[in-house]
Amino acid sequence: MGLTGLEIYKQLPKKNCGECGPPTCLAFAMQLASGKATLDACPYISQEAREALQSAAAPPIRLVTLGAGDHVLEIGDETVLFRHDKTFYHPAGIFIEVGDDLDEAAMDERLRAIGELEFERVGQQYRVDGVALRATSGDADRFLRLAQKAAAAVPWNFVIVCQDPALAEPVVRLLASRRPLLYAATDDNWEKMVQLAEEHQIPLGVCGRDLDHLAELVTKITQRGYRELVIDPGSRETSQVLADLTQIRRLAIKKKFRPFGYPTIAFTSEPDATTEIIQAQVYVGKYASLVVLRQAWRRSEILPLLTWRTNVFTDPQKPIQVEPRVYEVGDVRDDSPVYVTTNFSLTYFSVEAEVEASKIPGYIVVVNTEGTSVLTAYAAGKFTPEAVAEALQRSGIADRVKHREVIIPGHVAVMSGKLQELSGWKVIVGPREAAGIPAFVRSRYAA
Amino acid sequence: MAVERIMERYTSRVREVTLGATAEQGGTRSHTITVGGDSTLPFLHFEGEVPHRPVLALEVNDVPPAWHQLLLEHYRDVLDDPGAWAAKAVRQFGADLVCLRLVGADPDGENRSPEECAQVVRRVLEAVKVPLIVIGCGDADKDNEVMPAVAEAGAGENLLLGIATQENYKTLTAACMVHKHNIIAQSPIDINICKQLNILISEMNMPLDRIVIDPTLGALGYGIEYTYSIMERIRLGALGGDSMLAMPVIVNVGYEAWRAKEANVPESEFPRWGDQPTRAVLWEAMTGAHGLQAGAHIVILRNPDALRLLRRHIEQLMVPNRA
Amino acid sequence: MILVGERINGMFRDIRRAIRDKDPGPVQHWAKRQEEAGADYLDVNVGPAAEDPVEAMKWLVQVVQEVTEVPLCLDSTNYDAIEAGLRLCKKAAIINSVPADRPKIERVFPMAKEYGAKVIGLTMDRKGIPKDAEARTALAMEIVAAADEFGFPIEDLFIDPLVLPVNVAQDHGPEVLETIRQVKNLASPPPKTIIGLSNVSQKAVHRSLVDRTFVAMAMAAGLDAAILNLDDDALLDTIATARILLNQDVYADSYLKVFRSRRR
Numbered sequence A: 001m002g003l004t005g006l007e008i009y010k011q012l013p014k015k016n017c018g019e020c021g022p023p024t025c026l027a028f029a030m031q032l033a034s035g036k037a038t039l040d041a042c043p044y045i046s047q048e049a050r051e052a053l054q055s056a057a058a059p060p061i062r063l064v065t066l067g068a069g070d071h072v073l074e075i076g077d078e079t080v081l082f083r084h085d086k087t088f089y090h091p092a093g094i095f096i097e098v099g100d101d102l103d104e105a106a107m108d109e110r111l112r113a114i115g116e117l118e119f120e121r122v123g124q125q126y127r128v129d130g131v132a133l134r135a136t137s138g139d140a141d142r143f144l145r146l147a148q149k150a151a152a153a154v155p156w157n158f159v160i161v162c163q164d165p166a167l168a169e170p171v172v173r174l175l176a177s178r179r180p181l182l183y184a185a186t187d188d189n190w191e192k193m194v195q196l197a198e199e200h201q202i203p204l205g206v207c208g209r210d211l212d213h214l215a216e217l218v219t220k221i222t223q224r225g226y227r228e229l230v231i232d233p234g235s236r237e238t239s240q241v242l243a244d245l246t247q248i249r250r251l252a253i254k255k256k257f258r259p260f261g262y263p264t265i266a267f268t269s270e271p272d273a274t275t276e277i278i279q280a281q282v283y284v285g286k287y288a289s290l291v292v293l294r295q296a297w298r299r300s301e302i303l304p305l306l307t308w309r310t311n312v313f314t315d316p317q318k319p320i321q322v323e324p325r326v327y328e329v330g331d332v333r334d335d336s337p338v339y340v341t342t343n344f345s346l347t348y349f350s351v352e353a354e355v356e357a358s359k360i361p362g363y364i365v366v367v368n369t370e371g372t373s374v375l376t377a378y379a380a381g382k383f384t385p386e387a388v389a390e391a392l393q394r395s396g397i398a399d400r401v402k403h404r405e406v407i408i409p410g411h412v413a414v415m416s417g418k419l420q421e422l423s424g425w426k427v428i429v430g431p432r433e434a435a436g437i438p439a440f441v442r443s444r445y446a447a
Numbered sequence B: 001m002a003v004e005r006i007m008e009r010y011t012s013r014v015r016e017v018t019l020g021a022t023a024e025q026g027g028t029r030s031h032t033i034t035v036g037g038d039s040t041l042p043f044l045h046f047e048g049e050v051p052h053r054p055v056l057a058l059e060v061n062d063v064p065p066a067w068h069q070l071l072l073e074h075y076r077d078v079l080d081d082p083g084a085w086a087a088k089a090v091r092q093f094g095a096d097l098v099c100l101r102l103v104g105a106d107p108d109g110e111n112r113s114p115e116e117c118a119q120v121v122r123r124v125l126e127a128v129k130v131p132l133i134v135i136g137c138g139d140a141d142k143d144n145e146v147m148p149a150v151a152e153a154g155a156g157e158n159l160l161l162g163i164a165t166q167e168n169y170k171t172l173t174a175a176c177m178v179h180k181h182n183i184i185a186q187s188p189i190d191i192n193i194c195k196q197l198n199i200l201i202s203e204m205n206m207p208l209d210r211i212v213i214d215p216t217l218g219a220l221g222y223g224i225e226y227t228y229s230i231m232e233r234i235r236l237g238a239l240g241g242d243s244m245l246a247m248p249v250i251v252n253v254g255y256e257a258w259r260a261k262e263a264n265v266p267e268s269e270f271p272r273w274g275d276q277p278t279r280a281v282l283w284e285a286m287t288g289a290h291g292l293q294a295g296a297h298i299v300i301l302r303n304p305d306a307l308r309l310l311r312r313h314i315e316q317l318m319v320p321n322r323a
Numbered sequence C: 001m002i003l004v005g006e007r008i009n010g011m012f013r014d015i016r017r018a019i020r021d022k023d024p025g026p027v028q029h030w031a032k033r034q035e036e037a038g039a040d041y042l043d044v045n046v047g048p049a050a051e052d053p054v055e056a057m058k059w060l061v062q063v064v065q066e067v068t069e070v071p072l073c074l075d076s077t078n079y080d081a082i083e084a085g086l087r088l089c090k091k092a093a094i095i096n097s098v099p100a101d102r103p104k105i106e107r108v109f110p111m112a113k114e115y116g117a118k119v120i121g122l123t124m125d126r127k128g129i130p131k132d133a134e135a136r137t138a139l140a141m142e143i144v145a146a147a148d149e150f151g152f153p154i155e156d157l158f159i160d161p162l163v164l165p166v167n168v169a170q171d172h173g174p175e176v177l178e179t180i181r182q183v184k185n186l187a188s189p190p191p192k193t194i195i196g197l198s199n200v201s202q203k204a205v206h207r208s209l210v211d212r213t214f215v216a217m218a219m220a221a222g223l224d225a226a227i228l229n230l231d232d233d234a235l236l237d238t239i240a241t242a243r244i245l246l247n248q249d250v251y252a253d254s255y256l257k258v259f260r261s262r263r264r
Ligand code: SF4
Pocket: A012, A013, A014, A015, A016, A017, A018, A019, A020, A021, A022, A023, A024, A025, A028, A041, A042, A043, A044, A045
């Protein structure tokens, strides 16, 4: 990201000696801003100014990573406040907290459940990002024991929630190779926590009492030279967390306010799992980089939140597509109905859902329309009789069914004749909306 | 360290719309409900006003619907009586208002007459004292017969009537004007049509403070992010002074969420998706919660458990915050 | 796009006479009329012929504020007149203008801060208006650096790259457009840009066409505001359309109607 003339000018010595070429510092700043000069041309620039300029050129929010190997979680490095302005880049990491005060059996059970929180829906894989280990008991052995169990049961990432450096140290040591987040540095412990994080080269959470205090604490830590930070304004009530995360994001992006140029972490506070999930969805959309859940862990609770995360972090510029080929829904046979639709994933998955709901197994032949819906594709000449005939041919569906009947979306009924002619398949006009499929297919095919 | 906060200076606000009319105002409602009026983004109390909390409606059908068992179990005793159903929605489940859907008018279904539909509206108006939303069956021609009768039956009650679309808005707008109701202007996930439809309706001299936008919010997992972004743009447009986008927003969440597979399939079929009752209630409540974050003012729901969750959520979002 | 109505200016005969005779009629007529046409600010200029610019400015500000709440853009090279006007303004005004000239800068920015006013900075210095965009931008940079030095918010600074009449200074056109582009890189958040649009068509035939073509080009370059002729409907329609094409307003088939009636 380029610096503006003013940002550069503020760092120049203001001697106006002209040794750099242009007559004044101001003129030199403008040459630098437009890339027509390099900083080295000024012999008087201080090391401090040089560093300030380098850091000003850094992205507004730092990219921080947790984990190692196959399980690297990248957070931060966002550039906008609204997804329609560009996109949100790094999906919020979702962690589930486990305290070391649970009894052994419950601990094992919970960790096992978390380690299995992987899902498949609409052809995509979702999973949680890991477990947050909380030192609740104050007993070092218990905390270490929890960490050992977690390391074995959960293949992904870790947040170590412990503000006592002595208590945290053995756990950090145990998990260091998996680069956990150490949470958190506060007023009381920050020097030791920075030391611990730095020694093991792991990211460090910083928890303030409010925004002002957070900025102060972050500044102290970065002056010490440590920058692998994840910040927490300390608020826990939904409304205030929303306000704080909004200010942090605004200040980082619109003012490039350095102390807030880090990924953020939010902890839920709701006392039961369902209300907690709803609280967490606020933070996933606005603007937490990590969200720690404390009640929810069951599959039915986690799936809606992970789905929301996928939705809100979908690039609005990029149409989502499914691969153009034949899909089987249910236990298909050689007399199952054959549908065609486009490869826009929303179109495809609504058709798939309705075919499934009809309880009559079927084949869906997907035509490559470059991720556009039926009507858009038809209007753009991407869903033509020729394209459908070719997709039928290429898909090899003829070898999988013994009949030659294909159901097309009702919106493109006009292509029936031409398609029949080109493909040799009998064309049946289906309902206009996917929702009409069950009634349609039941009346037609239910034996 | 005193950090200087960023306060956005918006030039305008969302218009307020009031639903219902009390006896003094010529109706029979016990109170009115006002939505909108926001002068900032959703729930950023620190830089603007959010004068009215978003409200929650429960959907009532005039004929027993083919809903999922998980929903029907809440309403089993009232399915045949829309009045009793509405009363249960308000008194037992705490709905702020009722959304009556006249499915029975559908020519492919019971094909009820406009007068029969008007009768149902009267019945519901007697049964509850909260403001009422009435939505047609979705068949444009039939709705054009039914809704004028509904508007007349509810004259004086300051109802919210739907649904006007770009292809079919004139009859409903006229009916709303004659009998002084409010209108739902629906656009298909399209901000340009949203704005254009508001212009078209206002060109018939409908006051702008009687239009509510339905941006067609899809369900969680089914393209909700498209409408989410459109709703954010609608709100930013309203705050930036675009008067044709400055209407309160309604989202039809119960209907959409219950079209999602995730609400409908049992755990036995999809063991990895977890227990269905929790999943279904969350699918609906989460869809509504995303709508709230994007700027919805009225949320129509089906499941009273989802309503309960959102009620608590809204309370928390309405707690004042500081910058 | 911030629209500043140009019409209350002593250069126009009716206003000059009104000032001389203390006749509020024409002034208030144009205040109302420009407000109805959608003015965000009203430029107020006593003109070169005013005998006592300070008194004339005070009178203009008062009579305009009697009929409208639209904020004012106080246009004068006499800073005592501007200060006298600022004292009377009910809403935050714009000071029009200050060149890149140190004594004037030192007079204007402290005054702007005191009255919460915005400032228009001209890309000219004692030597006059440079031709090429780089020199214009360098003068803009001087004003930006000065504003920052005085703790004046850069968002409240408007840079005017000084449009010249096309019939005599055709070669300045592209330089002005380029300056509008470059000014955006001077600071973050950047200063705003403004032009005195009607200047471009002085003494040209097809005035309206020249104005609206240039405004569309300038808007594409990033222009934020213009002092212009709000009586020109075709010009306003062009601005409405440019806003749509630049994705600054949401398109609807009836967008023109909405833009025209936005003050309704
Ligand atoms: S050499 Fe350095 S101090 Fe001298 S004018 Fe250039 S930038 Fe300024």
